Amino acid sequence: MNKPDVLVVGGGVVGCAVALEAAGRGATVVLLERERLAAGASYGAGGMLAPQVEADRPGPLLELGLRARAMFPGWCAALEGAAGLDMGGILRVVATEAGADALRERARWQRAMGLVARLCDPAECAELAPGGASAVLGLWVPDGRVDAHGFTLAVAQAALRAGAQIRLGVPVSRVLDGAVEAAGTRWEAGAVVVAAGAWSGLLCGVPVAPVKGQRLMLRHTGAPLPLTLWSDRCYLVPKAGGRVLVGATEEPEAGFDRRATVAGVAALAAAAAATLPALAAAELEEAWAGFRPAAPDRLPLLGRLPGHERTWLATGHHRNGILLAPLTGLLLAEAILEGAALPAACDPGRLQA
Ligand code: GLY
Numbered sequence: 001m002n003k004p005d006v007l008v009v010g011g012g013v014v015g016c017a018v019a020l021e022a023a024g025r026g027a028t029v030v031l032l033e034r035e036r037l038a039a040g041a042s043y044g045a046g047g048m049l050a051p052q053v054e055a056d057r058p059g060p061l062l063e064l065g066l067r068a069r070a071m072f073p074g075w076c077a078a079l080e081g082a083a084g085l086d087m088g089g090i091l092r093v094v095a096t097e098a099g100a101d102a103l104r105e106r107a108r109w110q111r112a113m114g115l116v117a118r119l120c121d122p123a124e125c126a127e128l129a130p131g132g133a134s135a136v137l138g139l140w141v142p143d144g145r146v147d148a149h150g151f152t153l154a155v156a157q158a159a160l161r162a163g164a165q166i167r168l169g170v171p172v173s174r175v176l177d178g179a180v181e182a183a184g185t186r187w188e189a190g191a192v193v194v195a196a197g198a199w200s201g202l203l204c205g206v207p208v209a210p211v212k213g214q215r216l217m218l219r220h221t222g223a224p225l226p227l228t229l230w231s232d233r234c235y236l237v238p239k240a241g242g243r244v245l246v247g248a249t250e251e252p253e254a255g256f257d258r259r260a261t262v263a264g265v266a267a268l269a270a271a272a273a274a275t276l277p278a279l280a281a282a283e284l285e286e287a288w289a290g291f292r293p294a295a296p297d298r299l300p301l302l303g304r305l306p307g308h309e310r311t312w313l314a315t316g317h318h319r320n321g322i323l324l325a326p327l328t329g330l331l332l333a334e335a336i337l338e339g340a341a342l343p344a345a346c347d348p349g350r351l352q353a
Contacts, residue, residue: 017329
């Protein structure tokens with residue numbers, strides 16, 4: 001393909017979603033990925049579709065998240081592959097009275113917005129999450145989950161079926177206006193979309209920095225955890241085959257240190273066993289570390305790279321990359337190909353000095 005309409009930089013979930021939505025609209029699309037698909041956060045993410053649990057207040061993040069969450073049933077139905085969608089809710093539990101007050105307040109403002117947010121007494125918590133440590137109060141919300149890795153690969157497959165080309169092992173070293181340089185070659189395009197996750201800042205000079213997260217995968221042979229359980233200390237996300245993902249540390253000072261550390265593993269293991277005591281006997285299958293791409297205000301950057309006409313950003317999704325990917329793909333494709341407006345709160349220009 002000589003000069004595609006859209007050239008995407010990054011083979012994570014966001015890049016694949018942009019490729020899918022653009023190709024689905026008839027655009028010619030090339031995606032460049034320096035390693036392999038889902039090599040970064042899209043491999044290890046918890047896969048929670050959790051706008052109601054993640055947002056501490058009403059605002060643009062919650063609005064985007066709710067819109068994105070509603071897209072998943074349709075998206076996953078159209079994908080081939082094991083996306084692992086489950087919309088069975090998330091139970092957030094607290095072990096202190098102060099935590100209970102905060103949970104009641106969260107339920108209050110979410111209900112005032114018309115959202116479902118059900119407070120659960122200790123008996124209801126035990127029913128929803130059998131074997132969970134005793135809770136003072138719980139809050140059930142209709143959030144969900146996917147298998148992050150499986151979902152990303154399924155989106156990439158759908159993009160290929162829609163006509164996108166995916167080139168692996170092509171490291172982009174420079175981003176220009178409507179072009180990139182990669183491995184000594186210049187690639188021109190009608191539009192370039194940088195979806196390089198935590199590396200977007202290095203590539204484009206925008207304030208997107210890595211926030212390291214470690215997580216564990218446990219092989220649990222006890223009674224399966226029926227829904228995602230979020231405590232004061234960690235979240236536990238059920239995965240296929242009785243596995244449980246335990247997340248996650250937040251280490252903004254660690255930079256691009258990709259090591260899973262003894263301190264990180266020990267803290268997560270202790271938190272998991274404190275939240276669901278049977279997990280003390282689980283097998284540690286994998287300890288993993290990756291990087292959330294974070295802007296200073298923790299909102300995504302969706303729009304033109306400042307000073308550029310034909311280079312766009314789709315990055316900065318911080319803790320919500322999997323959740324926000326379908327919406328990001330849709331919004332970027334509509335903006336680039338149809339001139340639609342993007343959410344003002346996500347304008348990259350807001351971060352310029
Ligand atoms: N979305 C959960 C996390 O980033 O840890």
